Amino acid sequence: MNHHNKLNFSEVIRAGIFITIFYISSSCAVNAQINSIILGRPTDTSMTASIMFDANSDFYLQYGTQSGIYTDSTIVSTAASGVPVVVDMGNLSPDTKYYYRAKYRASGAGAFSASPEYSFRTQRAANGTFVFTVEADEHLYDYGDPTLYQIACNNVAQDKPDFMISLGDFFGDDHYPFTITSAQVDSLRRVYRPRLGSVYNSIPFFICQGNHDGEKMYYLDTLSPNNLGTWATLWRKFYYANPEPNRFYSGNNIAEGNGIGLPDDYYAYTWGSALFVVLDAYRFDCDSASDIVAKPNGWNWTLGQTQYNWLQNTLQHSTAKFKFVFIHHPLGEERGGIVPAQYFEWGGKERNGNNTFATHRPGWAMPVHDLLKTYGVNILFQGHDHVFAHEIMDSVTYQEVPMMADPTYIKGMVNSSAYTADTFENSGYVRVTVSPSCVKVDYVKNYLPQDTGAVNHNKEVKFSYTIGTCDTTVAPNGIRNIADGESVRVFPNPTRDMLTVLFPDNPKNYQIKMIDALGEIMLETNNNYVDVSTVPDGIYFLNIETDRYSAIKKVIVAH
DSSP: OOTTSOOOHHHHHHHTOOSGGGGOOOTTOOSSSEEEEEEEOOOSSOEEEEEEESSOEEEEEEEESBTTBOOEEOOOEEEOTTOOEEEEEOSOOTTOEEEEEEEEEETTOSSOEEOOOEEEEOOOOTTOOEEEEEEBOOOTTTTOOHHHHHHHHHHHHHHOOSOEEEOSOOSOOTTSTTTOOHHHHHHHHHTTHHHHHTTTTSSOEEEOOOTTSSOOHHHHHHSTTSSHHHHHHHHHHHHOOOOOSSSSOEEOOOOBTTTTBSOOOSEEEEETTEEEEEOOSSOOOOSOGGGOOSSOOTTOOSSHHHHHHHHHHHHHHOOOSEEEEEESOSSTTOSOSTTGGGBHHHHOBOTTSOBOHHHHSTTOSSOHHHHHHHTTOOEEEEOSSSSEEEEEETTEEEEEOOBSOOTTSOGGGGGGGGOOSOEEOSSEEEEEEEOSSEEEEEEEEOOOGGGOSSSOOTTOEEEEEEEESOOOOOOTTSOOOOGGGTTOEEESSSBSSEEEEEOSSOOSSEEEEEEOTTSOEEEEESOSEEEOTTSOSEEEEEEEEESSOEEEEEEEEOO
16 A cells, blocks of 8 residues: 555555554654554653554663763553653753664664664753744644655754644544544544654644544533543543643543543643643533534533632633734634634633623633633634634734645635635645744745646745744834834725734734824724724725834725
């Protein structure tokens, strides 16, 4: 079987082939005997490695702070064929680069062989600069292209990020939710191991749950214990080391039955000058069984009271300069970013504009979006819609992350109408550079060799923006003037009802005034999502003032 073949879920189900796909030939394989090493759960003093072999093996890991010199090692462990073993490299120093390798042999068989050397970083200091990457909606189980995904993995490796966060729809279990077997759920997780092992042996890998990954309360609650939700959780934990609550990570500390234990589904940690919060939109506690549906919408529950309280506490008590939140989609399974974020659990409003949040979420301090705004979240990273889109509501950036391996490049553009700004086609990932005072976000494109040319270039940066103080050049009065406001965008223009003001950074304080041709102020707001539905048709000027620069934009209102 050629490793470029698609991992077609429906064909696998029909053919009953669940074992042979485990060992698809792949350039991702580490060597002839080690199936894969995947890092996870990095802290300031430890790193976890999940290592799997294609035969019964003895092994240990050697590590140190200089390439080729290994001053520490783990104890010798035994691994059964095809069964990953989790090993912690401990007693590490914070903010330090480490090098490591595996020494291994067939069980009881003579001398140990050595793997290639890999590396990783422990938790960065608050004054350090680092890179992390975000991918979403891999979909290799249906139309994602494995060859393009490998190209994307290689692109990520060149960026040398401290870690990667996947935003879900990684495994694809829910196409046949009531007939799927545990063996099939197993195979869909195992098949990624050698592919991820080509890169994530040196880049810790974090998983955020997607709607197609099978771990929904709807499945967990309805057919326990033999159900998709239970199997999806157990096999995900078997193959991948997501964080569990400890002194370094906070998260879900409620153990579940059927052998699951802690589900390792939502968690938070601090790295450098940033707080990272990964949410689960599918496990929740709720008041009524009627809220447990296959596809949440309207006031159906998503986060649940316990996760909401944890999120509020995490954001409120973080002193990090920057705060990032990650979720597969912000509200139910709707398309879009800032538009659906105005409604229901996320924004508090009904479709008719009435705010009924207190009725539907008694005991909650405020809607989720207001929570993000109040406690200074800079970027919400989301997936689900298979495009790149960049929007801002209030002071919160909503960053839709594109597909990693869409060989058509346009698969998700059918969802582009759900977004209001900066929407681009697949394929690619998001690269984020964080310094003590600045965040730079790049959309990095992935292309197949046959699709590159004069226009398309693999690893080109399609779109970028910054948050914070990224330019130290200031005017004599201390206010940075950005090319007379050219970097501030206002759209759509003309408009009939709403205007979005998009800033090049992410100012904490700003004021927007709409002025008519006679100099009269028509409206004044500190919200970058401006309602002009009651403003008469005509030409107006938006006077935009932040604490660092000003801009004037001409806009046309035409109902």
